[in-house]
Amino acid sequence: MSSKTTYHHGDLPTALVRAAVELLEEGGAGALSLRAAARRAGVSTAAPYRHFPDRSALLSAVAAVGYRELAAALMAASPDPATPDDLADIAIAYVRFALDKPGLFRAMFTEQCDKDNPDRVAAVAAIHDYLQGIVKKAVPTSDPDSMATALWSMVHGLAFLHLDGKLDTSSDQEVADRIRAVTAAALAR
Numbered sequence: 001m002s003s004k005t006t007y008h009h010g011d012l013p014t015a016l017v018r019a020a021v022e023l024l025e026e027g028g029a030g031a032l033s034l035r036a037a038a039r040r041a042g043v044s045t046a047a048p049y050r051h052f053p054d055r056s057a058l059l060s061a062v063a064a065v066g067y068r069e070l071a072a073a074l075m076a077a078s079p080d081p082a083t084p085d086d087l088a089d090i091a092i093a094y095v096r097f098a099l100d101k102p103g104l105f106r107a108m109f110t111e112q113c114d115k116d117n118p119d120r121v122a123a124v125a126a127i128h129d130y131l132q133g134i135v136k137k138a139v140p141t142s143d144p145d146s147m148a149t150a151l152w153s154m155v156h157g158l159a160f161l162h163l164d165g166k167l168d169t170s171s172d173q174e175v176a177d178r179i180r181a182v183t184a185a186a187l188a189r
Contacts, residue, residue: 012043012047012050012051015043016037016041016048016061017058017062017065018041019038019040019041020058020061021066021103022040023037023103024103025101025103025104032055034048034049034054034055034058035048056112059107059112060114060117060119061117061119063107064117064119065104065123066107067120067123067126067127069104070105071123073094073097074090074094074097074127075130076093077089078093081138082138083138084138084139084187086138087138087187090134091154091158091179091183092179095158095159095179097159098159098160098162098163099159099162099163105163109156131148131151132144132148135148139151139187154182155183158182162175
């Protein structure tokens with residue numbers, strides 16, 4: 001009587017997303033493929049295709065996870081934002097997230113994802129709604145949508161300037177001080 005042992009993964013989609021995030025952090029987008037994620041997760045190279053038809057679908061799942069993690073980091077920075085100082089704390093958390101998870105952050109914003117992926121769409125909408133809500137509370141203006149876009153654009157640009165080595169990242173305090181100063185300057189009327 002022969003015994004055949006097969007490997008069964010309890011939650012393969014989650015394991016593949018986790019493996020993809022690790023690959024992104026270690027080697028950037030060029031290191032990510034379905035095969036590489038499968039090897040990292042310890043499954044056959046055919047296994048991912050049961051859950052993700054292509055790299056774009058896997059990246060969409062990764063981006064959705066990233067947006068949820070980013071939302072959690074922003075909310076932790078200021079649970080009930082109501083002032084411009086609270087916005088600065090959130091801006092600092094945004095840039096800190098980018099610096100702490102550069103591979104994930106870049107994948108969220110620069111990689112080709114499935115624009116119709118429901119998890120990704122929901123995660124992006126949650127971030128968008130959160131940012132609009134805090135701007136409406138913290139910066140009274142006649143056009144909160146434009147203000148939210150302006151502030152997000154500014155903070156997003158700061159994140160990439162720091163990631164790309166254009167701004168000093170030698171200390172957390174240096175990064176925080178710069179972001180706080182830029183946010184205050186942007187909100188000065």
